[in-house]
Amino acid sequence: MGKSRMEAFSDGVIAIIITIMVLELKVPHEATLEALLPLWPLFFAYVLSFVYVGIYWNNHHHLLQLAQKVDGRALWANLHLLFWLSLVPFMTNWLGEQHMAALPMALYGVVLLMSAIAYDLLVRSLVRLHGPQSALAHAIGRDTKGWVSIVLYAVGVPLSLWQPLVGAAFYVGLALVWIRPDPRVERM
């Protein structure tokens, strides 16, 4: 089964996710800096989420370049990933409106954690389909970076409940680590 429509559909969904978040940036009702400045937590959350969704799109792009084909299992693993990413706008909005409060920060981390797990499941479904000797399997290797990230998100969630800004530091730090496209894939 060809991969092109799965790429096209994922491009569409991710493009919409990354763009509709801006609809939640409600415009101030006055034309003053005083009215604009209270938006900064929402704007910060918007930038962070834009970067995260951009990272997922980049990695998805790289991953699918290595894949030759997809099957029903991979289609559902992909939809599962898109499901968790689709919750990012909701969490971004809640986090921003509640000025980085503890619970929204923790649940934002849960969505990042579940997205990372879903991405890992997608990788596994593709490795399984292409076989352990495939170029894809060799490029992915042991995926230490992926696993360490999942652990760090899992640590960031309870930390957010204790000190939301510590959780935010975890999420920002992990975003910075992932902005660079995966060198394993670049090497290919």
Place this chain on the structure above:
Amino acid sequence: MGKSRMEAFSDGVIAIIITIMVLELKVPHEATLEALLPLWPLFFAYVLSFVYVGIYWNNHHHLLQLAQKVDGRALWANLHLLFWLSLVPFMTNWLGEQHMAALPMALYGVVLLMSAIAYDLLVRSLVRLHGPQSALAHAIGRDTKGWVSIVLYAVGVPLSLWQPLVGAAFYVGLALVWIRPDPRVERM
């Protein structure tokens, strides 16, 4: 007439439908679990609709892979399917906001029923175009699963008016049956 733009347009519309539903998940006005928990019926409806739209995308993908060409009739059959799917976000929202009440549950079922009928009409328009000896016609066969589903949706609608949760059980059960991509198509 080539099928690629019909695929691209359908991918776009279905990607938007599956993603804009999340815009209806209005964020709570407090950063507490007590404020978040009342969202659960809407979240449940969101998950169910996400799965249903995902199923339609998967099946549409499989179906179009078997098709070689489209004509004006198939383009309108496809738009007719997209029309019913476009009502899913509205019904999801109403169902969730009314906490799974009887009438929204029944009309949610009507939209599922009409989508199933529209999908069947799309299949027929493609079989008619490709002829009864085509690979497409052989792969589709007698489509028992499609017809049984249409009957079960039609049964689920009045049941929803009587006991909404019984209707919900019908819709969830049919979703589980359809999550597996159609083996007739996989076999090809």
Place this chain on the structure above:
Amino acid sequence: MGKSRMEAFSDGVIAIIITIMVLELKVPHEATLEALLPLWPLFFAYVLSFVYVGIYWNNHHHLLQLAQKVDGRALWANLHLLFWLSLVPFMTNWLGEQHMAALPMALYGVVLLMSAIAYDLLVRSLVRLHGPQSALAHAIGRDTKGWVSIVLYAVGVPLSLWQPLVGAAFYVGLALVWIRPDPRVERM
């Protein structure tokens, strides 16, 4: 200059236009038929606009199939068409919320009229680019149907101000005429 990205971009914009209209169907605040029924004018407007946008997508699809290339002029003619189509959701919503009142019905017709003129300009820009001896120019011919439609929309607008339902009949009638893909193109 290749036409594929212009097709892809147009597919994206038209897919979004046809789908976001449903966001304006605000769900009723009760789970009763009494609460749902007042939505019927908006639902009627939604169906009509869905059909119109579907017609434009179909005709755009057919037209671009005949085109071999595009230039800067055609790109702007295309954006001009997309601009008028992008106003359809706004007009649909106003028309539905104002229960088919005279002024929204007339301005809905203005948007249809301007879209038809914009489509005609796009056709002309492509004919000019491909030359009068091209298959495209022969397929388009004298475009009587396009011109008669423009005249009828122009008649429908003042009629709407006088009797909105007469205007609605004009728009519905023209939609029915255009649902059939253009035989000139089908013949190719």
Place this chain on the structure above:
Amino acid sequence: MGKSRMEAFSDGVIAIIITIMVLELKVPHEATLEALLPLWPLFFAYVLSFVYVGIYWNNHHHLLQLAQKVDGRALWANLHLLFWLSLVPFMTNWLGEQHMAALPMALYGVVLLMSAIAYDLLVRSLVRLHGPQSALAHAIGRDTKGWVSIVLYAVGVPLSLWQPLVGAAFYVGLALVWIRPDPRVERM
């Protein structure tokens, strides 16, 4: 690394940006011209932003036609451009709702300025990837028009704070200059 998915993703995001702006055109609550006319500043802002996003899409289209490949740096330069463009709907809405007040007009100019800088960075990342002897580098040349525009946006921002309509004249003037596709690229 192929450029096709970067094109497809950009098409998706830009298509959504250009279309969701219309969601902010809130319909009047009466069916009268008196209720419609106060929308004119928002409508003017909508038209201006539609033209600007259209210009970026056109230029992006032309630029990517000259590119043979992309790398991780170009993907992020592209996402950076899309980020600034994604703020256009927010600024459009604020500008329109505040009836062209000084601060929104200035910040609208900031978003145009940052988009122009981001586009320049994208051009540089592609020139760097293709090398100074590439057709792309020759087509771009010294990019005087790009640099003059950046300077003029930077001048327009403080002017907007002083006299918003002077700023608006700058932005409209620059849009008119850019509507013509870049002759350097057309020449190729």
